[in-house]
Amino acid sequence: MKFAIYGTQFNNSVLPFVQQLFDCLTQQRLQVCIYGEYSRFLQDKITFSKKQATFNNYQDLLAEGADVMISLGGDGTLLDTVSLVRDSQIPIIGINFGRLGFLASVNKNDIPSAIDSLVSKDFTLDNRALLRVESDSKLFGDENFALNDVTIHRRDTSAMMIIHAYLNDKFLNSYWADGLILATPTGSTAYSLSCGGPIIFPQSNNFVVTPISPHNLNVRPIVLADSNTISFEIEGRSLKYLLSCDSRTEVLDAKSARITVKKSDFEINLIRLNTEDYLSTLRKKLLWGIDTRNY
Numbered sequence: 001m002k003f004a005i006y007g008t009q010f011n012n013s014v015l016p017f018v019q020q021l022f023d024c025l026t027q028q029r030l031q032v033c034i035y036g037e038y039s040r041f042l043q044d045k046i047t048f049s050k051k052q053a054t055f056n057n058y059q060d061l062l063a064e065g066a067d068v069m070i071s072l073g074g075d076g077t078l079l080d081t082v083s084l085v086r087d088s089q090i091p092i093i094g095i096n097f098g099r100l101g102f103l104a105s106v107n108k109n110d111i112p113s114a115i116d117s118l119v120s121k122d123f124t125l126d127n128r129a130l131l132r133v134e135s136d137s138k139l140f141g142d143e144n145f146a147l148n149d150v151t152i153h154r155r156d157t158s159a160m161m162i163i164h165a166y167l168n169d170k171f172l173n174s175y176w177a178d179g180l181i182l183a184t185p186t187g188s189t190a191y192s193l194s195c196g197g198p199i200i201f202p203q204s205n206n207f208v209v210t211p212i213s214p215h216n217l218n219v220r221p222i223v224l225a226d227s228n229t230i231s232f233e234i235e236g237r238s239l240k241y242l243l244s245c246d247s248r249t250e251v252l253d254a255k256s257a258r259i260t261v262k263k264s265d266f267e268i269n270l271i272r273l274n275t276e277d278y279l280s281t282l283r284k285k286l287l288w289g290i291d292t293r294n295y
Helices: 012-027 036-042 058-064 075-088 108-119 278-285
Strands: 002-007 031-035 053-055 068-073 092-096 123-128 131-134 149-153 161-167 170-177 179-183 206-212 222-225 230-235 240-245 248-253 258-263 268-273
Touching (some): 002 012, 002 075, 012 068, 075 092, 170 179, 170 206
Parallel strands (some): 002 068, 068 092
Antiparallel strands (some): 161 230, 230 258, 240 248
């Protein structure tokens, strides 16, 4: 069994947990390959039992033949792994070194038991849909997909923008707002939720369109079947806007841009240990039922 490791720079408080992870992998005699930039960062901080293989991109990862991708960090770090894994079907598990940890759901104190569960295959695969962005200018190149959300933002002005939305080429609405979020069920608990969007369960086969601070208070989030295609045209005082696919951002030329978003033709496999489920994650992360009046 071969494990690919992806992570970002961290402070020294995390160091013992990273060392523990590599010690556990060594004890289990598991093969490891590490993301190149992360490997260089760890070089003088972590003790390895032997020289580890590295990978730098999607093609390298395929060549290494990894069975599992481990993301070390928060939800943002796990989202970064999606651009490496893509359509390879390599399952991803996140060990949470951040704060909330909806996607990176394994607590850093549970690393040994998590590795044991992976080795014994005591887990299930949670298939998550993605969104794909299409545009004449080929924005994002071959990384034009998002596990959480696709978002249109203002760039260099405080003035609101007007986003004309079309559903399957039929006019849907003109949003006067600071921006617009298209979120998957996975992303419904992220930026969309903070802007008043609903929580959508995974495998619901839909996505949500959530305006950011709309001028008209009657404009509310709308849930659409993921078989739909939604397109956008933008107008406003600025000539440039921002378009984001998860953590990746491109500058958008409003005059010439028509953006189309639809469901991607591949899914991402998230590993869910059998000691947890989506409902327990919701309750724990959103503090449902926690009320000081009960204590």
